[in-house]
Amino acid sequence: MKVLEMQNVTKKFGDFVAVDNVTLSVDEGEIFGFLGPNGAGKSTSINMIAGLLRLNEGKIKILGKDISKSNQFAKKNIGIVPQDIAIYEELTAFENVKFFAGLYGLRGEALNERVEEALEFVGLSDKAKSHPKDFSGGMKRRLNIACAIAHRPKLIILDEPTVGIDPQSRNYILQSVRKLNEMGCTIIYTSHYMEEVEEVCTRIAIIDHGKIIAEGTKAQLKSIITNTKDVWVGVTSCREVDPDELKDIAGVQEVQINWEDNVIKINSAIDVNNLNKIIRYFINHNIEIRSLEEKAPNLETVFLTLTGRNLRDK
């Protein structure tokens, strides 16, 4: 069953087209990823799905019902975890979840049980009576999730849920996403972090400038890039590295230098065996190699191939 269907959806802000004729669908039980750089149209798309923005053109259906005609039905079945932390600092964690869950029609004992369930799920049961102003960033993000899941929605939308938090909290959130999916929720996950989307999502749409430029499973997307490979060379210092000289090596198509980490990414044609020549370049220029790795293409490479740009500006 299709939980979400978007048909020729367009959204304009004045003359600016934020979402341009997007068509996609999400099946029940999927973790669907929206991958794209900042400003690509991810948040605009999910805001339209959640009923926060009006469509200029097209149609969106939730569980088979057009949201323009069955707005309340759609909203009852969606839980949204906004990009920004959306909670009341003056209320306790319990009061926050209870208030938002109450807006979905839950009452009395059932409401209290769901609130406790949600807080336990995100690991904040012992902080139920505490105020969010005393929480760390990671804990606030978890409370942000609890507020969205207490009413047991069929579709949960997480908009960049790991922005600005520590790795431990990030892992906790990614685990929670998988757990929610195992419990039967369909999930839409937006991010500009390729690693996260690769880790949790079963199907991914890559969006840029308001358009879907590629859609499919990880394997399907990576198969777009069948003719290149990446070699990652870690050195003691990149100062002496000349990208143009490296590009002169047969097969080398793209050279990217990470000055901070002193790592050079060399994208080469997959059928050219040039690893020896690459190593020889570094030896001849007295550049000490710390590490060397040949990696298969990832979504970043897919995006780069399709758009000519990186997912995140370096």
Add this chain to the structure above:
Amino acid sequence: MKTLSIATNEIKQSLSNKRTLVFLLAFPICLMLILGLALSNAFNSSIKIEDFRVLYLVKGNTEVEQAFHSFIKEAKKYGVQFIRTNDEIDAKKAVKENKYVGLVEVTDQGIQLYENNANAIKGSLLKGMLKTFADKVNLATTVAKTDPGKVQDVLADSGQNNYVQETSINSYKEPHAMDYYAVAMTNLAAFFGMMSAVYLIRGERQRKTDIRLSAAPISKMEILSGKVLGGILTNVLCMLIIVLVSKWVFKANWGDHLAVVFLVLLSEVILAVSLGVGISYMIKTDNTVNAITMVFVQVAAFFGGSYFPIDDVDSFGGIFTRLSPLYWANNAINKVIYLNDMTPAVHTMMWNLGIAVLFLLISVISMRRREGL
């Protein structure tokens, strides 16, 4: 139910916020106490006259001298001391130096007064008393021409020795300072509600909780109604506490028609909250909306009699006073308390609720046009 849920949430949030409690409760109560105590003298309708000394000089043997001595005796009861002198020049010099209010010369031709204009109040009182005495002497002279036997009766009539007569134009009871400021500060606190009402919806946008509210199965009207209701109830609660504190702790007079007074205050709260929400939709930036509401509240308070009573509307603020909702409310409540006059209260409630409806309509129309809250 959802509207009530939102209203309850709003009340919880507001009462958990210490700034709100200070602003809506502590500040008005403190101001009431300070102004009520500090300005209590400004509400005295009586003036105390001290050190009222007058010189008098009797020239020759006058028939009036005996009556004058009776007059002096009566005047002493009012604190006016007459001191005899024989030296006219020294006496006039002393009056000029403001050591005495004046010099009264009692002669065969009548009474002459030489006074120092520096003290207008005492001078006026003395003139008034002497005029009354002179009228009495003239009356006795007239009676002597027709019935000489009755002259002493006229002069000795102690029942008419009221040389200082108290007249009062305003015959009703007037408020003391604490009574006045109890009403004024409660009204001001109710009107301060406008400044927090600006953030009823705007605050949700700032916190990003507007996204959750908009994503929930609840209409915009329910959200707005809940927020406005919550804002009104919070302000009413604070207002009731201020009234109770002023009545039971500061012993302020709230009159015998508490229900009418409450209704006026309630209409004030509704007006303030509606103005706040309406202005919040009309103005985009936070700084501008804060500045406008602050200026509006303070101007309304200044011209509305929140900080000092306004006796003459036209000579003070004129149109600004007449347009101040705080003036309407202060005036209406004081008339209910001290004159049992309900008409201004009814008019005030009608104006407050009419304007409130207008601004709520503006809010509803603006909200419907926007995407999200």
